[in-house]
Amino acid sequence: MQIINVKHPLKKEQLPTEATVLIMGFFDGVHLGHQKVIKTGVKLAKEHNLKSILLTFDRSPRTVYQHETNFKYLSTRSRKAQLIEGLGVDYLYFVKFTPDFAHLKPQEFVDQYMIDLKAKYIVAGFDYTYGKKDVANMANLPNYSKGNFETVMVPEQLINDQKIGSSAIKEFITNDKIAEANEFLGYNYQNQGKVIHGLQRGRTLGYPTANIAVDGDQVIPSIGVYATKIKVDGVWYNSMTSVGYNVTFKENTGITIESNIFDFNRDIYGEPVVIEWVKYLRGEVKFDGADGLIKQLELDKRNSLKVL
Template sequence: MQTLHVTHPLKNNEIPQQNTVLIMGFFDGVHKGHQQVIKTGVDLAKKNGLKSVLITFDRSPRVVYQHVQNFKYLSTEARKQELIQQLGVDYLYFVEFTEDFATLKPQEFVDEYMIGMHAKFVVAGFDYTYGKRDIANMDTLPKYSKNKFQIVTVPKQTFDEEKIGSSSIKEMIEDNNIDEANELLGYDYQNSGTVVHGLQRGRTLGFPTANLSVGKGELIPSIGVYATRILVNGKWYDSMTSVGYNITFAENTGVTVECNIFDFDEDIYGNEVTLQWVHYLRGEIKFSGADELIDQLKKDRENSKSFLFDK
């Protein structure tokens, strides 16, 4: 897959010269609903001897249209790229979603980003919109298409009769429900971060914890303790992770993400790691002291190991 970052307006050498199937959407998290849209586009391209091109943006349109501050994403650009690549897309375009781009009228958007991209098919989910916020949708697309391409609308994908959507998955992640979020994502949710220094108490408890500084725009699961996997220096390890305020010791350090890695004993300060959230174990507890906390950590380790082993 070839990835391009482009600014508006597109320059001629950035436009694919072959006929294409365009797959349109923001695709935050590339969940099962998104996967269905993307697979539909990839299959169509293969069947018709065309190139599949996925057009997405470098930031959520909500950040620009609704001025949402501190928007939290389910996937960074790098992660989105990885997930989309796995689905067999030929070209991935990240269009810079500037204020200028955001003022494009539907017909201008269709002319420049669909017809201009040599689309023979345009594939998107049932609730896709384009042009200035919410003014054009899949029902009105035939009108703008000038009969230059066919339109494929992928119907709502549901789980337990609810739409699979990035917003509801985010709510689950923020509400101790990582297990269901993982189900709807089709993979175990992950964050990336750098290992930073903590208060160096972990080692005295017999449970050293790699403290993660997670990228600002990434959504972190709610306060609690989780069975996790962590990628360190190219290798995955089973682990358990606490997201919490360390209320037993009440140092007012703010929320920390701390990962105790099983069967591991290396100095990894400064390392870039990836943490995969597999299962929610329990909430954060205020213990009467270190001994009680240690007893609980031993139980958490057993619970994590059996859960991760079964998976």
């Protein structure tokens, strides 16, 4: 898959040479609903011997049109690209959400992106809109196509009568329901980050913990203890991870994310890591001292190994 970064307007050399299927959306998290849309586009491209393009943006349209500040994402840019590549897309266009781009009128957007990208089919989810809300949607898109393309709308995807959506998944992740989040995502939720220094107490408890600072604006699971996997230097290890305030030791360090990695003994300060959240085990407990915490950590390790 080739990644093309666009700062409006599209440059001539960024245009495809062949006819395409254009898959449209922000696709935060690339959950099962998104996967359905993307697979529909990729399949259509194969059937008609066309290239597939996925057009997305460098930030959530909600931060632009609804002025949402403090927006948290289910996928970093690189994670999103990795998930999309796994679905067989040929070209991924990341458009920078500049004011110029955001203010394009529907016909301008259709002309300068959909038609110029040589789309024969536009594939998107049922609730896709482009530009300011209520101006342009899948229902009125054919009015702007000038006969250049057909539109394919993928209907709402449900699990247990609930819409598979990024907002529901964020609610799950931040409310101890990582299992439900993983079910809706179709894979286990991950965060990317790097190992930073903690208070160096972990090793004195017999459980060294890699303290992790996550990159960018990612959704972090709710306070508690989780069975996890962690990727260090390209290798996945089993681990258990705490998201918490270290209430037993009453330090005002704010929320820390700390992983004790099983069968591992290496200095990894500064290294990039990926944490995969497999199962929520319990909430954070204030123990009377280190002994109580150590006993609980033994139990957490056993419980983690059962599910990993």
